[in-house]
Amino acid sequence: MDTVNSDAPRPVLEGPDIERVLTRIAHEIVERAKGADDVVLLGIPTRGVFLARRLAARLEQITGRAMPVGSLDITMYRDDLRMRPARALARTEIPGDGIEDRLVVLVDDVLFAGRTIRAALDALGDIGRPRAVQLAVLVDRGHRELPIRADYVGKNLPTSLREAVKVQLSEEDGRDAVLLGLRQTAPAGEQ
Amino acid sequence: MKRHLISAADLTRDDAVLILDTAEEMARVADRPIKKLPTLRGRTVVNLFFEDSTRTRISFEAAAKRLSADVINFSAKGSSVSKGESLKDTALTLEAMGADAVVIRHGASGAPYRLATSGWIDGAVVNAGDGTHEHPTQALLDAFTMRRRLVGADAGTGRDLDGRRITIVGDVLHSRVARSNVHLLHTLGAEVTLVAPPTLVPIGVEQWPCEVSYDRDSVLPKSDAVMMLRVQRERMNAAFFPTEREYSRRYGLDGDRMARMPEHAIVMHPGPMNRGMEITAQVADSDRCTAVEQVANGVSTRMAVLYLLLGGNESAISPTPARTEESK
Amino acid sequence: MSETTKILLRGAKVLGGEPQDVLIDGETVAEVGSGLSAEGATVVEAEGKILLPGLVDLHTHLREPGREDSETVLTGTKAAAVGGFTAVHAMANTFPVADTAGVVEQVWRLGKESGYCDVQPVGAVTVGLEGKQLAELGAMHDSAAGVKVFSDDGKCVDDAVIMRRALEYVKAFDGVVAQHAQEPRLTEGAQMNEGIVSSELGLGGWPAVAEESIIARDVLLAAHVGSRVHICHLSTAGSVEIVRWAKSKGWNVTAEVTPHHLLLTDELVRTYNPVYKVNPPLRTEADVMALREALADGTIDCVATDHAPHPHEDKDCEWAAAAMGMVGLETALSVVQQTMVDTGLLDWAGVADRMSFRPAAIGRLEGHGRPVSAGEPANLTLVDPAYRGAVDPSGFASRSRNTPYEGRELPGRVTHTWLRGRATVVDGNLA
Numbered sequence: 001m002d003t004v005n006s007d008a009p010r011p012v013l014e015g016p017d018i019e020r021v022l023t024r025i026a027h028e029i030v031e032r033a034k035g036a037d038d039v040v041l042l043g044i045p046t047r048g049v050f051l052a053r054r055l056a057a058r059l060e061q062i063t064g065r066a067m068p069v070g071s072l073d074i075t076m077y078r079d080d081l082r083m084r085p086a087r088a089l090a091r092t093e094i095p096g097d098g099i100e101d102r103l104v105v106l107v108d109d110v111l112f113a114g115r116t117i118r119a120a121l122d123a124l125g126d127i128g129r130p131r132a133v134q135l136a137v138l139v140d141r142g143h144r145e146l147p148i149r150a151d152y153v154g155k156n157l158p159t160s161l162r163e164a165v166k167v168q169l170s171e172e173d174g175r176d177a178v179l180l181g182l183r184q185t186a187p188a189g190e191q
Numbered sequence: 192m193k194r195h196l197i198s199a200a201d202l203t204r205d206d207a208v209l210i211l212d213t214a215e216e217m218a219r220v221a222d223r224p225i226k227k228l229p230t231l232r233g234r235t236v237v238n239l240f241f242e243d244s245t246r247t248r249i250s251f252e253a254a255a256k257r258l259s260a261d262v263i264n265f266s267a268k269g270s271s272v273s274k275g276e277s278l279k280d281t282a283l284t285l286e287a288m289g290a291d292a293v294v295i296r297h298g299a300s301g302a303p304y305r306l307a308t309s310g311w312i313d314g315a316v317v318n319a320g321d322g323t324h325e326h327p328t329q330a331l332l333d334a335f336t337m338r339r340r341l342v343g344a345d346a347g348t349g350r351d352l353d354g355r356r357i358t359i360v361g362d363v364l365h366s367r368v369a370r371s372n373v374h375l376l377h378t379l380g381a382e383v384t385l386v387a388p389p390t391l392v393p394i395g396v397e398q399w400p401c402e403v404s405y406d407r408d409s410v411l412p413k414s415d416a417v418m419m420l421r422v423q424r425e426r427m428n429a430a431f432f433p434t435e436r437e438y439s440r441r442y443g444l445d446g447d448r449m450a451r452m453p454e455h456a457i458v459m460h461p462g463p464m465n466r467g468m469e470i471t472a473q474v475a476d477s478d479r480c481t482a483v484e485q486v487a488n489g490v491s492t493r494m495a496v497l498y499l500l501l502g503g504n505e506s507a508i509s510p511t512p513a514r515t516e517e518s519k
Numbered sequence: 520m521s522e523t524t525k526i527l528l529r530g531a532k533v534l535g536g537e538p539q540d541v542l543i544d545g546e547t548v549a550e551v552g553s554g555l556s557a558e559g560a561t562v563v564e565a566e567g568k569i570l571l572p573g574l575v576d577l578h579t580h581l582r583e584p585g586r587e588d589s590e591t592v593l594t595g596t597k598a599a600a601v602g603g604f605t606a607v608h609a610m611a612n613t614f615p616v617a618d619t620a621g622v623v624e625q626v627w628r629l630g631k632e633s634g635y636c637d638v639q640p641v642g643a644v645t646v647g648l649e650g651k652q653l654a655e656l657g658a659m660h661d662s663a664a665g666v667k668v669f670s671d672d673g674k675c676v677d678d679a680v681i682m683r684r685a686l687e688y689v690k691a692f693d694g695v696v697a698q699h700a701q702e703p704r705l706t707e708g709a710q711m712n713e714g715i716v717s718s719e720l721g722l723g724g725w726p727a728v729a730e731e732s733i734i735a736r737d738v739l740l741a742a743h744v745g746s747r748v749h750i751c752h753l754s755t756a757g758s759v760e761i762v763r764w765a766k767s768k769g770w771n772v773t774a775e776v777t778p779h780h781l782l783l784t785d786e787l788v789r790t791y792n793p794v795y796k797v798n799p800p801l802r803t804e805a806d807v808m809a810l811r812e813a814l815a816d817g818t819i820d821c822v823a824t825d826h827a828p829h830p831h832e833d834k835d836c837e838w839a840a841a842a843m844g845m846v847g848l849e850t851a852l853s854v855v856q857q858t859m860v861d862t863g864l865l866d867w868a869g870v871a872d873r874m875s876f877r878p879a880a881i882g883r884l885e886g887h888g889r890p891v892s893a894g895e896p897a898n899l900t901l902v903d904p905a906y907r908g909a910v911d912p913s914g915f916a917s918r919s920r921n922t923p924y925e926g927r928e929l930p931g932r933v934t935h936t937w938l939r940g941r942a943t944v945v946d947g948n949l950a
Contacts, residue, residue, distance in 0.1 A: 324721030395718030
């Protein structure tokens with residue numbers, strides 16, 4: 001019999017879609033940030049870092065200037081540390097000129113409960129005092145648990161809590177895609 | 192599942208590399224304007240010191256405080272067994288105070304293992320040096336220092352010390368630092384050689400994963416790092432060696448000898464140094480000597496250990512294996 | 520305790536031989552044979568069980584006087600009876616030290632009053648076990664206690680001249696000096712056997728040579744002065760070699776081994792559990808094997824428990840702070856069965872020899888260590904060799920619980936013990 005497995009994750013964005021979305025976000029950043037000359041991009045590991053680098057490359061093309069890009073690990077600022085085993089840390093790499101009085105654009109793959117971004121804001125506060133902080137995400141899947149919103153969204157993706165959103169990027173996963181499937185375990189997987 | 196750090200021998204290669212990688216991230220925190228992380232807020236770390244060791248205690252204290260843990264310093268020296276307060280009673284007191292981790296320094300080998308396995312307390316036990324047994328966080332900070340210097344701070348991430356030749360010189364018999372280093376460095380793929388007068392090498396060393404030499408000068412030119420152990424002058428009275436002068440001449444490190452080491456090789460010392468005994472001032476003050484760096488790295492390494500033991504609902508380090516009760 | 524009366528043991532394997540009936544009448548064995556009449560006798564069905572002469576321990580710490588918190592003569596002799604012993608030698612390291620006629624008589628009287636097991640006090644060799652001045656060995660011998668074994672056990676008589684004099688002096692009354700062989704300088708700060716395990720654990724090493732050098736010296740001294748020396752708790756393969764050599768010379772040297780040195784090794788110290796802390800320390804597998812072999816071939820004359828009770832708090836602590844010693848009376852025969860009988864090294868007649876005949880002979884102890892035959896004192900031990908069970912210290916008759924065998928399954932159990940015809944243990948329980 002020929003059946004379709006409805007549980008198998010299905011792509012909602014493919015490689016070219018992601019390229020297009022990132023290009024759009026880059027343009028939006030330039031527009032909103034009035035030329036983006038004080039922008040610092042900080043990706044949240046793991047995939048946010050790759051997205052930040054891709055955005056930086058586009059911004060450099062658009063503006064013709066080098067774009068400071070780094071990473072911000074939020075593990076030690078998480079509010080759910082005691083709910084899971086201790087995790088390995090990822091690299092925090094702040095560009096040489098720092099973030100003092102700059103416009104920091106945080107970059108992450110999926111915006112979900114908002115707790116990662118809260119942790120990121122706390123982490124930022126320990127590093128310096130930016131002029132302003134904005135947020136760019138590839139996918140906003142809703143279900144916020146904190147008063148947080150994104151400034152730049154690649155795709156708004158209405159989901160149910162039973163579903164899981166998985167972002168794949170070639171740097172880590174060998175291909176670019178955003179997959180929507182059923183959650184395998186309890187919530188709090190991705191944010 | 193209990194989570195402790197009792198012996199460097201209990202760490203797998205992956206555990207050890209994870210700790211070093213985590214320490215590398217912790218080291219970066221030290222460069223920030225705000226050197227504090229909220230990670231262990233609400234956790235209580237007790238420094239339980241049955242022996243004086245201000246250096247180790249403040250290192251653990253700084254590490255715990257940078258992670259926002261509450262720190263209680265419990266100096267049990269003087270209230271030790273001879274005065275009637277047993278390790279057990281002290282442990283029960285700490286348990287009642289709700290210690291999430293107990294960092295213990297004790298003159299008796301095995302005291303941390305007893306504390307961790309006797310059921311006296313629930314918290315994690317971190318061995319901060321027990322008798323002449325082990326001092327695992329010292330070995331970790333030494334390995335961290337070696338990896339940074341010999342492999343590179345960034346290049347070293349995720350890597351071990353494969354093939355590096357490490358020489359440990361001095362009073363191996365009484366050294367918990369040497370024991371922990373031999374285990375850890377071996378686990379990390381380094382080749383370890385112990386150099387000491389035969390009186391200061393333990394019977395049974397032939398089963399250790401290392402080489403033993405009585406000839407410092409033949410080993411130095413082949414070493415990537417040379418670790419000089421502190422030699423206590425009172426050992427002389429127990430006839431371990433004839434005189435300070437002879438020890439220093441045969442097993443000390445001076446400028447001439449340092450010059451015969453490979454150019455990239457470093458000199459390490461766990462401190463406190465006996466200048467003029469195992470190490471001359473010229474060597475101690477040279478930029479090849481990492482003694483001061485080791486102190487700074489100690490805080491990062493201990494932050495990493497505390498984070499990995501306490502920064503979750505279970506440890507990221509493999510649990511301490513229960514030692515066999517059977518005799519074969 | 521049951522009244523002395525007629526008891527018929529039916530079908531017991533006397534010293535492990537063919538099943539026979541044994542009739543006890545009053546304080547003595549009346550008859551050994553088959554098909555004996557049960558008339559007027561309490562019958563004990565002994566089918567499948569081994570009948571041994573009552574066991575004799577040359578090396579027991581009863582702790583009284585002075586450390587009644589860990590053991591008393593009464594609790595210690597109860598433990599002895601449960602273990603199948605009908606006589607124990609009470610070591611002299613009490614408080615006060617048993618170095619005068621007064622103290623040894625006190626211990627001897629307490630033993631008489633206990634009624635569970637004969638207590639033969641051991642006298643100290645030197646005043647206060649200090650190793651400096653000979654104690655009144657003759658007075659202790661002449662006392663009601665009739666001391667014939669002298670030992671500073673717990674401490675070594677390390678002064679060669681004192682040792683020589685003691686060996687010479689006891690010749691006057693056929694005494695024997697039992698040496699705790701431990702060269703004191705070589706064992707300063709010693710915590711465990713010196714070897715691979717001590718090197719890893721960072722515990723002070725207790726070299727085999729510290730024992731062997733004293734034994735070598737003392738067998739030479741005994742030969743030189745023509746006296747008897749007994750070596751306590753021999754623990755190393757090297758010690759075995761020296762004793763074997765001394766015996767080959769025809770010198771009057773005897774030696775004992777403890778049950779724990781026949782079974783346990785220093786690998787156990789890796790747990791840092793002080794229940795394994797003992798003097799002399801647990802040694803290596805090679806030593807254990809050499810000791811078994813030596814006990815089998817008679818180089819080692821006997822098994823002695825070195826029963827050393829300690830209160831819980833002296834073991835519930837870090838290794839270095841813990842007391843040395845293990846209780847052993849109630850598990851000795853089981854350990855010997857496991858290590859010597861079940862391995863085929865020794866038969867039950869051999870066990871009778873090593874745990875009753877020879878220790879009684881070394882101690883010149885009358886009425887014990889006798890054959891199981893008509894007319895002999897009815898000091899007897901009935902053993903069920905098929906029994907298997909885990910050691911449960913909570914059921915010990917001893918006041919202390921510091922056994923290294925807790926939870927360990929050991930074979931064999933003493934079901935009955937008779938002291939001069941009176942049952943002290945019936946069906947495994949104190950009578």
